[in-house]
Amino acid sequence: MRRVPSLLVNLALAGLALGAVGWSVLLVRDTGTATTKASAGSRTVTVAQGTVTATVAADGTLATATTASASFETSGTVTAVYAKVGQTVKNGQLLAKVDPAAAQRALDLAQANLDAAQDALARAVKAGSDTTTATNNVTTTTLSVEDAQADVDGTKLTAPMAGTVISVNGTVGSSASSSGGGGSQESSGFVELADLNKLQVSASFGESDATKLKTGQTAALTWSALTDATATGKVTAIDPSATTSNSVSTYGVTISVDSLPDGAKPGQSVSVTVTTGTATDAVYVNSAAVTVSGTRYTVTVVADDGTTETRTVKVGVKGDDSYQITDGLTVGEKVVVPETSSSSTSTTSNQQGPGGGFSGGGGPP
Template sequence: MNALRRPSTAVNALLALLIVGAGFWGRALLRDTSETTRASASGVRTVTATQGTVTRTVSAGGSVASASTATATFTTSGTVTAIPVKVGQTVKSGALLARVDDTDAKRDLELARADLEAAQDALDRAQDAGTDTGSASNAVTEARLAVDEAEAKVAGTRLTAPMAGTVTAVNGTLGSSSASSGSSSDGGSASGFVDLADLTKLQVTAAFSEADATELKAGQSATIVWNALQNAETTGEVVAIDPTATSKDSVVTYGVTVSLPNPPDGAKPGQTVTVAVVTGSVENAVMVNSAAVTTVGNRHTMTVLDSAGRQEVRQVQVGLEGDDATQVTSGLASGERVVVPVGTTAGTTTTNLRGGGGGFPGGGAPPGGGGNGGR
């Protein structure tokens, strides 16, 4: 009987150990599951309010153009007999660009001068005879006007440069009529027989959306980045904003001219660029990632963590809403932690957070968050 009782005791002891072990394992599993559930339920991360510069910009695509251009067009019709210039050539003011056949114009001038001489003789005879000179005087005046017009036509057979610059286009050919130049086949603005531009004076023209254009004014700083020139970037300022809009495919834009005082090497008219204009900047501002601010009407709130990790929904006053950060003028101090929910609309709060959440590297927004895009 003692022999039978000993194995039974050993079995009972083994069962007891298994039961105790299962209990510990179950508690550990429940604890891990509970902690995971609490961590997932928190659903928030934080950013730290800092002090720095808040900047707001608007941007648009544009192109480089000459700030000084001119067109030269014949004033006398005729057959083009000479074009001594070519595209890319630099010319001085007054230089000969093209010429038309002046045979007819010179003949008309000779006739006009002969008519003037005859009219003057008739006036002299009337004066010597003591007769009425009114009619003769009128004839002389008309003849002089005809001579002036004929001289202008002769001068108009020579096309000269109205300014110093580079020839950017020759819109006529030898043997063609001078009257056929100056038209635009694509419905745009007309050009001259020869177009000139001062390539030493460049500017940028860009088309900004109507919403962004309301924030622009002359004198604002701009950054220009070239799309084709590697690492080419320079600064300029807004010179002018078109007073009227341009509408194309239901998109309304305003033309903006930006100065280009120091263009990079290789800059040429026609190159495409991206223009970013600073429309607002505040230094030494308390700022926070824009995704952390909730705005309803004129009321702005954010969820702030205290030193114990407790959440507090706080009303704040904001200033400049920048590209990536918002200025907070009251209600928040630099160094305080602000909640930015992950995977939810900015400003949504979850109240079961225990302890502080991890900040984003560099104070950035969480994935899916981000700034207000300058709006």
């Protein structure tokens, strides 16, 4: 019977221990933070401070920003071509001619008809008779002379703008048809001009990347055909509607070029990288260490004693390599990198500060 009290005491102690465990579990559930030991093989990264830059990229083509197409206003046989490909011309400079003989004969006839109408009007006035018909004839023949003179003038093709000749679509002896506008912007003129001092890059971005683009964003440009040729520019236009090909939708984007590198010519391929977001002096961590679930971002922080804590964080600029953390982490903390993780399609560059990469086994605190 002496062992009964001892047994009761042991049972009571065991009950207290179980109660303490249950109480600690309840505390963990109430705080929403689980604390465990980090495994020996865990990879970690250190929270650092620096610049986080998010970008999107696409391939583009260098093109002229300003072009013009010059066409004859009067059709005929080409008698002279003065323009040559590569030649720099001034606005209004003579580029080519067609045979003016037919147009000149029409002008001479129209002028003779006008002279006759004016004589008839003068006789009617002198005779004091009704001048209505004679006046109408003068008006009609005057308009005919103006039209005939325009046809004569139209046998000479002049430059509608200053620029460089990039195409001549005819030779002496060929037949040139009239377009009705010597300064047409269509690419079907007898002579095509471009302002090579104003080049721009035309690129196509996927619909996901295009949602991140805005006019005024800076761009880095790299030439494929030119060694070490780079330039900077800005997004100047984004197509309002997509172009779909093979079930893939893209948006056309125009990028201005601040300063062209030597050897740059229209038609060259250019790689375009547009900066869509930048955070300076930002607290950041490798994006592989951030777990994303809907709109919730979490990280697993390793304490000095090796225990881990799952923590919700707020994210600012998201790059491919790093995320800006606006709340939830401090510089120097260690964060576990899960074995499987996903990253965004943006990129991050120009990061400053220590500890942005991977380290093994938790590393020093």
